[in-house]
Structure formats: structure tokens, C-alpha cells
Amino acid sequence: MAQGWHLAQINIGRLVAPRGDPRVQPFFDALDRVNALADQSPGFIWRLQDESGNAMGISYSPDPLLAVNMSVWEDADSLFEFVYRSAHTPVMAKRREYFERFEGAYQALWWIPAGTVPTVSDGLSRLWLLDRFGPCPQAFSFKARFPAPGEAGVPVDHQPDPWCMGNA
Template identity: 50%
Template structure:
């Protein structure tokens, strides 16, 4: 029988977050210009954020062109973080929060 060290075992886990969204307009539309223009800056901040581990991206540098269930109107965002505190810190501060507020 093996013993379980909860602190060590918990430290071996990470948090994955996934968002799937249905577009109301094409990505190249004027309605989504601000969103699309914000992708690279926000992703750059995420890549350097404390507790950031990994994010889904294609050769374009983001995941807006990754196919989702064969539906061209769906986009996905997926990232992995050290823990919930790291993800929360990124989501509700700095550039990400600024864009979300818009």
C-alpha cells in the first residue's frame, strides 16, 4: 500500500481553462476588429504571467483558426495554469481586464 502526501500530490496538478464561443460576426469584420487586435498583446501578457504553463495556438500564434467541431463560427481558447490563483490574477488584472471591460 502506498501512502498519499496531499501537499506533494496536489502540487503535481495544474488547472486547464477552456472557452468556446460562437462568433456573431466574421473575425475579419469591423465589429470584431478590437477583439482581434487585442489577441496578440493579451497572449503576450499571458505567456509571461506568473503561473502560466501553456496555451493552445496554431501557426498563427493564437487559436482562432483551430477547428472546433467542424463549425467555422466557433472559436476556442485553452490555457493551462499552475493554479486557480494564477489564472484569476491574469484574468482580472492588466491588459486582459482592460479588454474584457470593453
């Protein structure tokens, strides 16, 4: 666990159809179950949600099919376990059935001071940074993880863009 830091994540996607359409209904039917699983997962701290308990009813853009999800975790390993080694995994494996192929970065990870709640604007800016400059300490991916600020270590499997290395 990173002392004094938590890991924020954002992922976005464009649904293939609006809520209520049979093509995406299985995704919406799984939301409550997957969100409850996240809430109970080791290392989970926070997730974006509205009154219904999920983030799907919050509008972020003029495109009503754009879906945004954000959460905060103690560390990358906790998030990785939830995403790739829990009951979330089979639902995520069907994402191509529910979401269009996304051009550009659709997921970004970044470190935040413990106790901070990121905004959607924070997350969207991290996606832009990742898309524009590639993985760096301010916006990275599971494949190219960076250690929390002040911790020793090198990124996993990646040489960062020099621009990102000099800009916090």
C-alpha cells in the first residue's frame, strides 16, 4: 500500500444503444451486483455514483451514450484483483457487446493524496494526458504502472515520454 496515497481510476465507453435496449440491458442488469462487489472488495475506497447507486445516470457530455466510471482504491493491486480476478471479470469480458470500440485512451490510473475525491474533470484530463503523451506518473495504465509519489520503483514495462516526467 502506498503511504499517504490512493489510486484513482477512470474508464469511459460509448454504449452501442441506450438503456432499455435489449443489446445493453444485460450490462445494466449486472450493475448493482458488480457495484456491490466493488464496495466489498479489499482495498476499495470510493466510487462515483448518483442516487441510484451507480454512475450511469450522470451526464458528462452531450452524447447520452457516453458512460463514465470512476473509483478510488488503496493501490493498483487491489484494483487489479477486482477488475481481473473477481466476479467483475466475466461482465467486463463482454464489454465489446455493450460498448463501441473506443478510439484513444479509455482508462487511466493516477495517484491522489489519501482522502481526496477526484472529479470527472480530473479523470477526463488524465485520459487526455495518457492519450496525448502516453503513460507517465500523472496518468498511466495497468501495463505501465508508476509507483506512488515518493516511492522507489520504476514503471512496469514502459519508458515514459520525457514531457510527462518533468510535469507533475
